[in-house]
Amino acid sequence: AVGFVAPSVVARGRVQSAAAAAAVRLGDNAATLRSVRGARSGMSMAAPETTPEGDDTYTLVVVRHGESTWNNENRFTGWKDVPLSDKGQEEAAQSGELIAESGLTFDVAYTSVLKRAINTLWCILEKTDLMWIPVNRSWRLNERHYGALQGLDKKETVAKHGMDQVMIWRRSYTTPPPLLADDSDDLPQNDRKYAGVDPADLPRAESLKLTKDRFLVEWENEIAPAIKSGKRILIVAHGNTIRGLCQHLDEISDEDIVGLDIPTGVPLVFTLDKDLKPITHPEAIPPLSARYLGDVSGIRARIEAVKAQTK
Numbered sequence: 001a002v003g004f005v006a007p008s009v010v011a012r013g014r015v016q017s018a019a020a021a022a023a024v025r026l027g028d029n030a031a032t033l034r035s036v037r038g039a040r041s042g043m044s045m046a047a048p049e050t051t052p053e054g055d056d057t058y059t060l061v062v063v064r065h066g067e068s069t070w071n072n073e074n075r076f077t078g079w080k081d082v083p084l085s086d087k088g089q090e091e092a093a094q095s096g097e098l099i100a101e102s103g104l105t106f107d108v109a110y111t112s113v114l115k116r117a118i119n120t121l122w123c124i125l126e127k128t129d130l131m132w133i134p135v136n137r138s139w140r141l142n143e144r145h146y147g148a149l150q151g152l153d154k155k156e157t158v159a160k161h162g163m164d165q166v167m168i169w170r171r172s173y174t175t176p177p178p179l180l181a182d183d184s185d186d187l188p189q190n191d192r193k194y195a196g197v198d199p200a201d202l203p204r205a206e207s208l209k210l211t212k213d214r215f216l217v218e219w220e221n222e223i224a225p226a227i228k229s230g231k232r233i234l235i236v237a238h239g240n241t242i243r244g245l246c247q248h249l250d251e252i253s254d255e256d257i258v259g260l261d262i263p264t265g266v267p268l269v270f271t272l273d274k275d276l277k278p279i280t281h282p283e284a285i286p287p288l289s290a291r292y293l294g295d296v297s298g299i300r301a302r303i304e305a306v307k308a309q310t311k
């Protein structure tokens with residue numbers, strides 16, 4: 001797991017940390033970017049680099065939680081509140097180290113009400129020495145609700161229903177998986193976590209579209225305004241909420257979103273213009289505009305591992 005960090009990133013990160021400290025003092029998002037770019041090009045803080053995008057850019061960092069025990073057991077998880085596996089804890093800590101080394105910092109964090117994401121956030125905040133910043137937890141950042149598939153083994157589900165059907169349930173944009181039964185113990189309305197949520201909003205299964213739509217309410221009302229106010233934001237969420245956010249920001253088509261898988265515990269760094277439109281990073285892996293922090297081959301291996309869950 002240690003080999004996951006590319007030496008070049010580590011070396012660059014050391015240079016960036018001093019610049020990031022200056023950015024913290026300046027206290028704005030654009031300053032962080034200027035400082036990071038300045039450090040990369042060897043310029044001093046007294047003469048910040050002028051970037052093609054200008055200064056009206058924001059940095060947004062998004063992380064999928066580390067591997068959970070049910071990722072490890074290859075079960076559909078959704079709103080089941082399972083913990084991180086030991087490997088997931090390591091991935092979470094490692095993503096915190098990568099963020100710290102890159103010189104990025106945050107004013108506010110957003111996460112779900114599920115412990116695999118919350119625990120990943122805690123690991124990142126610990127590694128970045130930011131345990132004091134405000135944390136907003138919302139059910140709207142939860143994983144897609146996997147309905148009656150929750151708890152089932154992914155490969156056994158393929159054996160029973162066929163690959164085509166499972167891929168539709170797992171990755172199609174509009175088709176939700178089968179609904180939770182009326183008498184299921186897992187109905188969200190029976191869970192104290194959701195006591196404050198309008199029962200009409202609580203799902204019994206969600207497509208990616210439904211997941212994205214309820215996440216975007218939080219994005220439009222809370223997160224996007226916070227970014228525009230200059231707050232540096234960290235989001236720690238789940239594979240399908242992050243797919244929804246990427247589809248929204250990068251305007252990925254409903255057809256192409258089928259092929260996008262998000263690796264566990266890898267920071268994804270967006271640069272957004274003043275209208276929150278993404279600026280494509282040269283190291284981004286299409287269709288994303290954002291770049292992942294860390295070693296590219298390690299990241300690709302984690303993406304392939306997500307794809308392979310039903311193979």
Ligand SMILES: O=C(O)[C@@H](CO)OP(=O)(O)O
Pocket residue numbers: 071075076077078079143144146170239240306309
């Ligand atoms: O089971 C789940 O909740 C999700 C994420 O782990 O799986 P998938 O990648 O199949 O959507």
